[in-house]
Amino acid sequence: MTDIVLYGADWCGDCRRAKTWLRENHIPFTEIDVEHDDTAREKAIALANGRKNIPVVVFPNGTVLIEPTNADLAAALAV
Incomplete structure (x- = not known):
């Protein structure tokens, strides 16, 4: 599976949560710092x-989620 790409910033609480x-669900992702x-x-x-x-x-x-909740992430990944 190709990595998920997360565009975020260190100061962003929603980014840290996502x-x-x-990580807790062992989902590989690539982080890109928009700051x-x-x-x-x-x-x-x-x-x-x-x-x-x-x-x-x-x-x-190709699905794009903006400010997803943990439930949104789980649903998108069928976890």
């Missing part, structure tokens, strides 16, 4: 249809 949930990477920030905004909320989580099948 990363913790993914220090302008290109990544613009990509995250584009993926979120102009919204500036994080985290933006992109799944291998």
Whole structure:
């Protein structure tokens, strides 16, 4: 399975929660820091249809979740 991509920032509580949930459930993911990477920030905004909320989580099948709850992540991954 290709990794999930999580666009986020260290200061973001929802990002930390989502990363913790993914790690606890042994789900591989790639983290991209939007705070220090302008290109990544613009990509995250584009993926979120102009919204500036994080985290933006992109799944291998193309599904994009913006500020997902743990339940949203579980449902998207059928965990």
